[in-house]
Every structure is written in C-alpha cells, then in structure tokens.
Amino acid sequence: MIRFIHTGDLHLGLQFKDVAFHRDKAENRRLELWNTFERIVYKAIEDDVDFLFIAGDLFEEEYFTLGDMKRVRDNLAKASDVRTIITAGNHDPLRGNSLYNRVDWPEYVTIFAAGGIEKKEFVDKGVLVYGYSWDTVENREDILEELPDLDEKRINILIIHGDLLDRNSVYLPLDRNLDKVGFDYIGLGHIHKPTIYSNTMAYCGSPEPLDFGEIGPRGIIEGTIDENGTNIEFTPFSKRMFLERRLEIDEDMGYVDIMDELKTIDEESERTINLYRVILKGVVNRDVNLDLEDMARDLGEYFYYIELIDETTMDYDLEALEAANRDNIVGYFIREMKDRGLEDRLTRDALYIGLDVLMKG
C-alpha cells in the first residue's frame, strides 16, 4: 500500500496587491501561505506518507526570490522519507531561467521537466509517476494524444496542472475521459476549488484560499492505493476561510438591531478567524444611516475581517409619495401595489425595489 498527500496551487509569494481587504490582512495572508505550505510538509513527515504530490502553481514567479526557493527546498529537505513530486503550472513555469533550476534539490525531490509527459519509476514503491510541467504561461496542447501506455503491474499516477472545466481553455484543456485511461490516481492542479471527480481523479484546490472568489473550505487530498484500489478524501487544512453571508433586514430594524444581527451572524470561534463578506438585503428604515465603512470598523472586535455590501432598498414614505405623485407613474405604481396587498412580503419588496428604480430614473 502507498499513502500520499496531494496539494498544489499554493501560490507562495503572492503579494495580494489587488485584493479589496486591508493591507495588514493582506500581508498576513502572504505569511499564512508559507505557514500552510510548511504545515503540509510537516504533516507528510508526521503521517509518514510515501508521496507528496504538488500539482503546479507552487509559487508566483513574478514575486518569488532565490531565497524563497531555498526556503521551499529546505522545507522539503526535511521530509527525507517522503518522495516529493513537483510539476510546474502556469504561475511557476519551468523554463531555462526558472528558480526551480537555481537550487540543488535532494534526490528524494523530483521536479518534472517541461516538454511533454515524462515518466519516473519509483522501484521500491512499485510506482510509476507520470508528470507534466509547463514552460509557458498559456498552453493548448492535447496531452491525451501523447499519453504513454501504462504498466499494469505497477501503480500508475499522473500529476498535471490543467483545465478540466473548459475545452477551449488556454490553460491546458483536459478531457474528462482522462479518468478512463487507467491511472490509479490523477492529481490535478489549476482549479482552486477542491473537486473530487471519482476515486481516481481530483483537484486538490488551493490549500489556502486567496480571495472572496474562493469561498468555503480549502485543504488537501489524502489518499491510499493498494490492491483493492484507490481511496481519497478531502481534508480541510486552511488556516482561514473566505465566507459570504446574507443578512435580511427590514424596515422595523434600527441601526442597533442590524449591528446586533451582524455581531452574531456566526459563532465567535468562526468570526475571529475567517474573512467575511456580508451582503445586506431587504428594506432599510429611512431613518437608519447605513455607513458601511463605519459599520465594518465598529464590528472590528467581533471579526477577524468583515466587509459589507449594501443591496438593500429604502422604505419610502408611501403616503407622502403617493400624495405628491397622484397623477404620474409613481402614484399609479404605489396604488397598484397596495391593491395587491402589502402584507405580502414579496409584493412589498417589489414595491420598494420598483420605487428605487422610478425615483432614481
């Protein structure tokens, strides 16, 4: 039996320059990527796995330094009983001047060369690993064409960074049929959302999410392969999650009510670790001043990070509006909606949304 950990898309070195969240949080995030990488290596050692697969985008070429590369090397060097397998992705392509080529690697770390699918044998483990490294930032090769024959007496594993979701992708489009070729495991990189397609094919996803485009749990894939087949499972491993919540408010709620709801939108143990985006929905009382930045600041001690998005509508003074607009479309609209019955939540929301449009128009 062999045991493995499959990771990828760590994006070490990323500087989070474009993200919406505050600079000190972004700087923290950069350190947390490193910390999570180091935790993964430590786990590989502790769990005594046979292989640690890294399926591309280990680092950000744009920001990475030789010192950073040595830090990667020195971490992996600690895992001397683990075969670490690295295939390069589109963010860390393996071309001539790549930092991958500028440090000396221990013999138990294998970095696949660019230029097509390569095969490496690990005799003591009875394993053949097929790997593919990028040497460009875009790539439309058809790798199914060049797949070598598998050796059925061995365990066959493919590690590759590519796009299984889009046949027209410029990021190495892959075919779902890859799973039918006969590999005991296909460890994919590139899509940051962890996705298990079958027992034998999965995206590990980014172990540490990078922004609000990567909502929910993130982690690693842990697996075993023996004569009965392959078993894999997703293990949450990120230090923090990006989370999105919705808060429905209504015209009966004052500022304090809204803040109280926000403060308790999740357990304290979650709020003080994760990064939250809360979308405010519903109808706001016209006396409540929703200053989102002030509110987020006020909530600072309740959340590690929170940002608010306002998708509310205002509750208009219907009597005054109707009186002032008796003979135009605003008045007609209010009367029509009143006739339909404002005790119905949907009708009332439709009225306020419609008024928003009409008043701004």
Ligand SMILES: [Mn+2]
């Ligand atoms: Mn990536």
